[in-house]
Amino acid sequence: MVGQAKRNRxxxxxxxxxxxxxxxxxxxxxxxxxxxxxxALDGRRADAQTTAARIALMLCxxxxxxxxxxxYNPVTHLSSDLGITAGSSTVAAKPSDFNLLGxxxxxxxxxxxxxxxxxxxxxxxxxxxxxALNVNVAWAQREQVVSDSGVDxxxxxxxxxxxx
Amino acid sequence: MELMITAVIMVIVGLAIGVVIxxxxxxxxxxxxxxxxxVASDGYVARKKFDAVMRRASRERTVLGGEGDWLEVYxxxxxxxxxxxxxxxxxxxxxxxxxxxGQLEPRVTLGVETVCGNVSGCTFKQAGQSVQMILTLDNGxxxxxxxxxxxxxxx
Numbered sequence: 001m002v003g004q005a006k007r008n009r010x011x012x013x014x015x016x017x018x019x020x021x022x023x024x025x026x027x028x029x030x031x032x033x034x035x036x037x038x039x040a041l042d043g044r045r046a047d048a049q050t051t052a053a054r055i056a057l058m059l060c061x062x063x064x065x066x067x068x069x070x071x072y073n074p075v076t077h078l079s080s081d082l083g084i085t086a087g088s089s090t091v092a093a094k095p096s097d098f099n100l101l102g103x104x105x106x107x108x109x110x111x112x113x114x115x116x117x118x119x120x121x122x123x124x125x126x127x128x129x130x131x132a133l134n135v136n137v138a139w140a141q142r143e144q145v146v147s148d149s150g151v152d153x154x155x156x157x158x159x160x161x162x163x164x
Numbered sequence: 165m166e167l168m169i170t171a172v173i174m175v176i177v178g179l180a181i182g183v184v185i186x187x188x189x190x191x192x193x194x195x196x197x198x199x200x201x202x203v204a205s206d207g208y209v210a211r212k213k214f215d216a217v218m219r220r221a222s223r224e225r226t227v228l229g230g231e232g233d234w235l236e237v238y239x240x241x242x243x244x245x246x247x248x249x250x251x252x253x254x255x256x257x258x259x260x261x262x263x264x265x266g267q268l269e270p271r272v273t274l275g276v277e278t279v280c281g282n283v284s285g286c287t288f289k290q291a292g293q294s295v296q297m298i299l300t301l302d303n304g305x306x307x308x309x310x311x312x313x314x315x316x317x318x319x
Contacts, residue, residue: 015166015167015170019170019174022174026177026181029181029185030181030184032185033181033184033185033188033189036188036189036191036192037188037191039192039195040188040191040192040194040195041191043195043196043198043199044195046199047195047198047199054211054312057313058311058312058313059313061294061313061314061315062291062294062296062313064293064294064315065291065292065293065294065295065313065315066291066292066293066294067292067293069292077291077296078296078311081287081289081296081298081309081311082311
């Protein structure tokens with residue numbers, strides 16, 4: 001009888017052993033999810049910067065196509081295809097020696113929220129017939145729908161055009 | 165009793181971590197699609213091609229279709245050309261944005277290349293010496309609108 005009871009007694013897994021295994025598994029899972037979280041976050045940041053650069057290039061090219069006209073209004077030219085409106089303040093800084101053309105707000109509505117970009121257009125005559133056009137686009141990296149005070153990133157682009 | 169408490173705690177922790185993991189996976193999938201989907205890459209290609217052709221084009225003449233559904237610009241074949249002797253024409257056909265290249269006088273098509281697919285709409289507009297391309301790409305699950313503007317640079 002005693003020998004048979006010993007044979008039926010099997011070594012099991014203790015609760016502590018199970019918890020240790022679960023903790024190890026959780027650490028691995030958290031590590032993986034952390035990697036993916038930061039990858040997705042960096043991807044969104046890169047996407048926002050790319051979009052800002054595209055906006056700056058588009059505004060520069062559109063303005064340059066009109067020879068840097070001092071009366072150029074991107075709202076008039078682009079609002080039918082782009083969510084661009086006149087901005088209330090120059091959130092994105094312009095170069096100190098440039099003349100301000102205007103401040104504008106561009107809204108992009110993707111599937112995860114609205115991204116807001118603030119653009120400031122300015123110009124400067126370098127010599128007769130040659131004008132520098134500056135577009136500075138600013139955005140908030142940490143928020144999707146942002147207040148103007150949340151802006152913490154900017155992209156500036158300057159192009160040159162003949163005015164005649 | 166201790167076992168039950170431990171099990172409940174583990175279930176709560178497991179569910180919380182599961183939510184975080186699912187949300188992270190969802191964000192990962194969304195971002196991956198935004199960066200690597202055919203709609204995103206088609207947008208990059210179309211913009212780059214449009215910029216390249218427009219920068220090479222002559223500012224003397226640009227022709228748009230009646231409803232802005234096609235665009236034709238003209239350029240020099242090479243440095244030895246004394247007159248504008250080539251044309252480039254963007255148009256949409258069967259959901260593809262095509263670029264037709266050819267020579268002028270006599271007008272002969274030299275080649276047609278497909279710039280990108282998944283095109284659900286494309287409109288060209290002219291403002292001074294710049295041309296805007298409003299290209300809408302849609303593969304059924306994701307849509308992307310590319311607004312590009314480029315200046316014709318050559319005489």
